[in-house]
Amino acid sequence: MKNIKDFSLEKLKEEMKNLQEKAFRAEQIFQWLYQEKVKSFDEMTNLSLDLREKLKQNYTICNYNIIKKQESKDGTKKYLFDTLDGNAIETVLMQYHHGFSICISSQIGCKMGCKFCASTGIDFVRNLTTGEILEQIIAVEQDEKIRISNVVFMGIGEPLDNYENVVKAIKLINHPKGLNIGARHISISTSGLVPKIYQLAEENIQCTLSISLHATNNGKRSNMMPVNNSYPIEELLKACKDYIAKTNRRISFEYALAKDNNDNLEDAKELVKLLKGMLCHVNLIPINKIENGKFTKSSNENIMRFRDYLNDHGIVSTIRRELGSDIDAACGQLRRKNINKNS
Numbered sequence: 001m002k003n004i005k006d007f008s009l010e011k012l013k014e015e016m017k018n019l020q021e022k023a024f025r026a027e028q029i030f031q032w033l034y035q036e037k038v039k040s041f042d043e044m045t046n047l048s049l050d051l052r053e054k055l056k057q058n059y060t061i062c063n064y065n066i067i068k069k070q071e072s073k074d075g076t077k078k079y080l081f082d083t084l085d086g087n088a089i090e091t092v093l094m095q096y097h098h099g100f101s102i103c104i105s106s107q108i109g110c111k112m113g114c115k116f117c118a119s120t121g122i123d124f125v126r127n128l129t130t131g132e133i134l135e136q137i138i139a140v141e142q143d144e145k146i147r148i149s150n151v152v153f154m155g156i157g158e159p160l161d162n163y164e165n166v167v168k169a170i171k172l173i174n175h176p177k178g179l180n181i182g183a184r185h186i187s188i189s190t191s192g193l194v195p196k197i198y199q200l201a202e203e204n205i206q207c208t209l210s211i212s213l214h215a216t217n218n219g220k221r222s223n224m225m226p227v228n229n230s231y232p233i234e235e236l237l238k239a240c241k242d243y244i245a246k247t248n249r250r251i252s253f254e255y256a257l258a259k260d261n262n263d264n265l266e267d268a269k270e271l272v273k274l275l276k277g278m279l280c281h282v283n284l285i286p287i288n289k290i291e292n293g294k295f296t297k298s299s300n301e302n303i304m305r306f307r308d309y310l311n312d313h314g315i316v317s318t319i320r321r322e323l324g325s326d327i328d329a330a331c332g333q334l335r336r337k338n339i340n341k342n343s
């Protein structure tokens with residue numbers, strides 16, 4: 001059965017024509033799905049009973065069941081959702097002073113094999129569809145009765161490895177008749193799939209691009225992120241410069257500090273050399289220790305020294321606030337535990 005949330009407004013209009021219905025019905029359905037956020041076709045009360053019946057026969061509205069919900073003392077909430085085919089995906093809701101931010105998954109599992117990530121070691125299952133990506137936002141809004149203002153693609157999966165569905169999802173999240181969240185409030189994080197960064201630069205979407213950099217030379221980066229063997233740092237930064245030139249958007253570089261690995265002053269100096277003159281920001285992430293992971297968290301002293309060095313040398317840098325450290329905060333941990341429990 002087709003997921004009705006997989007369709008753009010234009011495509012849904014075509015679907016309506018195929019059902020011998022007027023195109024404006026698609027606009028009404030959009031209103032119910034994305035403004036009213038209803039959970040069934042029966043709630044779409046301005047549609048005829050006949051149309052509602054046709055919708056039920058042809059589409060699913062894709063409601064997720066919550067398998068598990070963890071709440072942190074700091075207000076962070078982590079969801080494990082059951083997709084319609086029995087797979088599990090993770091979504092995290094965070095509260096900031098400026099509103100609610102959601103971290104969503106783009107794939108079931110991940111192929112990239114980053115050594116510091118809890119998703120590594122779990123088999124890649126499949127890409128999420130556009131509707132499944134969107135449903136994470138809708139399900140959390142329904143559960144918490146809130147309006148989300150920021151979306152980050154930083155959950156499980158490499159978003160640019162599911163390029164088409166992710167770009168379609170961003171367009172629906174941003175669409176005034178979709179979830180209507182400003183493009184500047186949407187961030188997409190990549191481990192560095194260079195050809196897709198060039199492609200994204202051509203999309204004319206004003207979302208923020210985050211690059212998981214994490215190291216300043218190829219030896220160290222390849223050791224942490226196998227993707228670097230295919231797309232080394234020089235090629236990655238060239239693609240980033242192209243993205244900045246085409247979009248005029250500042251890139252955010254993610255740098256997870258791991259003790260005795262990439263957190264000393266020499267690394268900070270190298271990072272300054274690499275990023276000097278770029279329109280960018282560095283987000284330092286105190287790494288979360290993961291089960292069986294080979295990296296551990298840096299000391300607070302090292303983290304602050306690293307940040308200060310960058311700021312003193314012209315690279316704007318902040319330390320990401322640790323949220324949800326008392327629940328399974330690193331991406332993939334909750335899902336990993338569920339898999340282990342069920343295996």
Ligand code: SF4
Nearest residue numbers: 110112113114117157
């Ligand atoms: S950090 Fe992201 S890209 Fe890397 S393995 Fe984990 S989910 Fe995949």
